[in-house]
Amino acid sequence: MVLLFESGAFRLSAKYIQKKGSVWYFRRPVRIGCEGLHRDTTGKPQSMLFFSLKTGDQQEAAKRANDHAKRQDALWNIHLNGTAEAVDPKAALGRLEAAGLAGCAN
Numbered sequence: 001m002v003l004l005f006e007s008g009a010f011r012l013s014a015k016y017i018q019k020k021g022s023v024w025y026f027r028r029p030v031r032i033g034c035e036g037l038h039r040d041t042t043g044k045p046q047s048m049l050f051f052s053l054k055t056g057d058q059q060e061a062a063k064r065a066n067d068h069a070k071r072q073d074a075l076w077n078i079h080l081n082g083t084a085e086a087v088d089p090k091a092a093l094g095r096l097e098a099a100g101l102a103g104c105a106n
Contacts, residue, residue, distance in 0.1 A: 001013040001015050002017050002018075002062070004059065004062055014058075014061070015028075015069070016028040016065045017053065017061050017062060017065045019058075022056045023052055023053070023054070023056055024056065024057075024060075024065075025051065025052055025053060026049065026053050027049070028048070028049045028072070029047060029049075030046055031076045031080070033079070033080055034076045035047055037079060037095075037098045049072075053065060071093045071094035071097060072097070072098075075094030075095055075098060076094075
């Protein structure tokens with residue numbers, strides 16, 4: 001976790017972000033049972049997601065990571081619970097990201 005803000009009794013931190021050089025990256029383990037949704041370029045299931053958030057700004061990276069995490073959570077919940085995908089547009093965006101079509105989702 002990365003600390004974003006701290007003042008008195010308040011502390012705000014962000015999960016799933018990591019700085020590499022001057023750029024922030026998203027790093028998150030894939031939920032157990034959902035590894036097959038995320039594959040590398042060779043088709044092997046991924047157990048860890050790691051990609052550039054394409055920003056050097058910490059607060060912007062936290063916002064982008066939050067958006068990615070929400071879409072992944074929606075996708076994973078649908079996959080694990082068998083809910084209709086049409087119900088949640090975030091899950092549809094998560095499926096596009098998992099298929100490597102993230103640019104189409106934004």
